Amino acid sequence: MSEKHEIIPVWFFVGVLFSIYGALIFVSGLLEWSHPPNTVLANLHAPVWWGALLLVLGAVYCTAFRPGRYKA
Amino acid sequence: MTAILAMLQTERLVKLAPVDLAIVIIYFALVLLIGFYLKRFAKTGEDFFMAGREMTAWVAGLAFVSANLGSLELLGWAGSAYQYGILAAHWYWIGAIPAMLFLGLVMMPFYYISKTHSVPGYLQLRYGTGASGLSAITFAIMTVLMSGVNMYAMAVVMKVVLGWDLNFSIFVSSVTVAIYVAAGGLFSAIFNEVLQFFLIWFGALLVPILGLIETGGWKGMVARIQQNFPGQDFTHMWSNMGHFQDNPMGMHWTGIVFGLGMVQAMGYWTTDFLVVQRVLSAKDIRSAKLAPVLGSFFKMAVPLIVILPGLLGLAVLPMHLVPASQAQAGQFTYNEVLPLMLARYCGPGLLGLGITALVAGFMAGMAGNVSAFATVWTYDLYRPFIRKDAPDSHYVSMGRWCTLIGVFISIGTAYLVMGFASIMDYVQALFGFFIAPLFGTVLLGMMWKRVTKAAGFWGLLAGTVSSVTMFLLMHGKLPMFGRSSEQWVSLFALSPQAQGLAQDMYQSLWSCVTCVVVTLLVTLVTKPRPDSELVGLVYSLTEKAKEEKVGLLRRPIFWGMAALVILVVLQIIFW
Numbered sequence: 001m002s003e004k005h006e007i008i009p010v011w012f013f014v015g016v017l018f019s020i021y022g023a024l025i026f027v028s029g030l031l032e033w034s035h036p037p038n039t040v041l042a043n044l045h046a047p048v049w050w051g052a053l054l055l056v057l058g059a060v061y062c063t064a065f066r067p068g069r070y071k072a
Numbered sequence: 073m074t075a076i077l078a079m080l081q082t083e084r085l086v087k088l089a090p091v092d093l094a095i096v097i098i099y100f101a102l103v104l105l106i107g108f109y110l111k112r113f114a115k116t117g118e119d120f121f122m123a124g125r126e127m128t129a130w131v132a133g134l135a136f137v138s139a140n141l142g143s144l145e146l147l148g149w150a151g152s153a154y155q156y157g158i159l160a161a162h163w164y165w166i167g168a169i170p171a172m173l174f175l176g177l178v179m180m181p182f183y184y185i186s187k188t189h190s191v192p193g194y195l196q197l198r199y200g201t202g203a204s205g206l207s208a209i210t211f212a213i214m215t216v217l218m219s220g221v222n223m224y225a226m227a228v229v230m231k232v233v234l235g236w237d238l239n240f241s242i243f244v245s246s247v248t249v250a251i252y253v254a255a256g257g258l259f260s261a262i263f264n265e266v267l268q269f270f271l272i273w274f275g276a277l278l279v280p281i282l283g284l285i286e287t288g289g290w291k292g293m294v295a296r297i298q299q300n301f302p303g304q305d306f307t308h309m310w311s312n313m314g315h316f317q318d319n320p321m322g323m324h325w326t327g328i329v330f331g332l333g334m335v336q337a338m339g340y341w342t343t344d345f346l347v348v349q350r351v352l353s354a355k356d357i358r359s360a361k362l363a364p365v366l367g368s369f370f371k372m373a374v375p376l377i378v379i380l381p382g383l384l385g386l387a388v389l390p391m392h393l394v395p396a397s398q399a400q401a402g403q404f405t406y407n408e409v410l411p412l413m414l415a416r417y418c419g420p421g422l423l424g425l426g427i428t429a430l431v432a433g434f435m436a437g438m439a440g441n442v443s444a445f446a447t448v449w450t451y452d453l454y455r456p457f458i459r460k461d462a463p464d465s466h467y468v469s470m471g472r473w474c475t476l477i478g479v480f481i482s483i484g485t486a487y488l489v490m491g492f493a494s495i496m497d498y499v500q501a502l503f504g505f506f507i508a509p510l511f512g513t514v515l516l517g518m519m520w521k522r523v524t525k526a527a528g529f530w531g532l533l534a535g536t537v538s539s540v541t542m543f544l545l546m547h548g549k550l551p552m553f554g555r556s557s558e559q560w561v562s563l564f565a566l567s568p569q570a571q572g573l574a575q576d577m578y579q580s581l582w583s584c585v586t587c588v589v590v591t592l593l594v595t596l597v598t599k600p601r602p603d604s605e606l607v608g609l610v611y612s613l614t615e616k617a618k619e620e621k622v623g624l625l626r627r628p629i630f631w632g633m634a635a636l637v638i639l640v641v642l643q644i645i646f647w
Contacts, residue, residue: 013106017271
């Protein structure tokens with residue numbers, strides 16, 4: 001981000017948050033697989049694939065914008 | 073953790089699982105961590121108030137959109153979509169995109185070249201302390217009012233949906249914002265706004281996806297709405313606006329085109345310092361021009377996560393929602409449609425993500441308001457009127473204190489607005505009071521060198537006073553001069569059928585017209601400033617900004633044209 005400052009890119013923080021959230025939601029989705037919550041379309045197991053998507057996106061951002069690699 | 077859950081939750085629509093609470097707590101921890109991390113970089117006034125003017129176009133553009141994406145925006149416009157149908161999307165398309173492009177391609181060079189730190193700062197250079205002081209005071213009032221309304225709207229939803237205590241929600245969220253903005257200034261606000269932008273999208277996007285799966289796509293959703301609300305048109309944007317009585321909003325197309333598109337939107341997106349400050353943090357003139365253009369693409373997409381859930385609510389919710397002023401015990405209001413849809417589709421984990429998105433929206437809106445408030449107070453009121461020649465470190469310290477004070481005033485405002493029956497109506501009215509006339513003043517000042525200092529001040533004052541007067545007359549708060557409030561609505565909003573939002577648009581239009589007329593008249597009888605004093609401030613006396621030569625795909629004008637084409641296509645699709 002900075003020309004003058006060596007700041008960790010904001011995209012890295014986005015990656016960290018998405019990785020943590022992705023892991024939590026993915027695992028939570030797997031744990032409830034056999035007894036889905038009482039929500040509409042629970043049979044689609046949205047937490048599993050949405051959590052996986054967040055986890056992948058988070059990992060990509062963490063890797064691509066890890067501190068010291070880029071100024072974003 | 074179970075004990076905390078029990079303390080927070082009493083009567084509620086949904087129950088949070090431990091994983092949901094963990095998601096919310098992790099979010100709070102990360103934003104505070106970012107604030108403390110960035111504190112070391114916010115040492116000078118330029119760093120604290122302008123984020124060092126070194127943001128890329130992407131970061132400035134995302135923060136520009138995110139600062140506008142507050143909880144009121146998310147909850148309020150989803151509620152408006154339930155109430156008025158797809159007409160609410162006008163506030164995202166014609167009511168935003170042309171104005172954002174105008175800011176980037178036409179006005180930003182003036183703001184950027186003059187190196188001003190704020191919109192009142194530009195008025196100071198162009199019109200002197202009169203117009204600048206008036207603008208700074210009205211802006212400061214508006215930011216704390218907006219911040220408080222935003223805070224209250226979020227806390228009410230947390231109470232209804234999660235059973236969280238109102239005071240708990242207000243204090244925890246606002247103190248968190250106060251800490252991270254006071255620590256890192258605009259650096260911290262912008263970093264967290266970018267983070268919040270992603271969170272809001274990924275927290276809310278599942279609702280329209282699952283909603284469209286449930287209804288069998290757009291056509292299935294429209295069929296269900298027609299079945300639930302026979303005879304009402306909720307899914308067309310223009311074809312039902314030939315007459316006031318033909319649409320749920322009581323709006324005529326002139327109100328949307330002139331009141332919203334040409335005045336209110338132009339005023340908000342080009343002169344509301346809350347959003348302009350984010351673009352001023354850009355690292356160079358090309359980035360400053362490109363940031364609002366990039367932001368316009370994201371803004372165009374926001375109806376997916378805000379308007380579409382409101383429409384889906386009309387299609388799938390088993391109960392009919394009601395206005396806040398008419399809600400009985402056990403009934404839900406329009407503003408609760410988004411949380412209701414979240415609860416419909418999201419189980420443990422996803423629910424926490426959705427709730428965190430709402431909290432993030434609140435924080436983005438509040439951080440935007442308090443950081444803009446701190447800048448305007450410090451640079452446009454404190455420095456010119458109270459202490460002129462203090463060292464830079466003194467102003468940074470003032471900015472930090474002002475952030476904390478701004479938050480506490482906002483908390484007071486949140487409790488104040490609890491007394492109002494219909495909060496949402498007042499929000500657009502606030503823009504009409506302060507933003508619509510300001511647009512007339514700024515635009516005339518930039519485009520016409522003849523406009524004088526006195527004309528700028530009196531035009532702005534007349535526009536603001538006329539706007540407040542129209543509002544009070546239409547709401548029956550002033551002596552009626554022999555007319556009923558309905559007759560005043562017929563006069564100003566051109567029809568007795570005009571609902572709240574339609575009234576606000578015409579109120580904005582007439583207040584801007586009043587500002588322009590008074591400015592012109594006063595200009596004609598007062599002495600203009602010499603050209604030498606206006607270089608860099610007025611279009612005809614400003615050299616075109618030099619930009620680095622770049623390829624077509626990196627030019628703001630190219631992407632601006634692309635955004636306009638998409639905007640036109642969207643209007644045709646949903647005509």
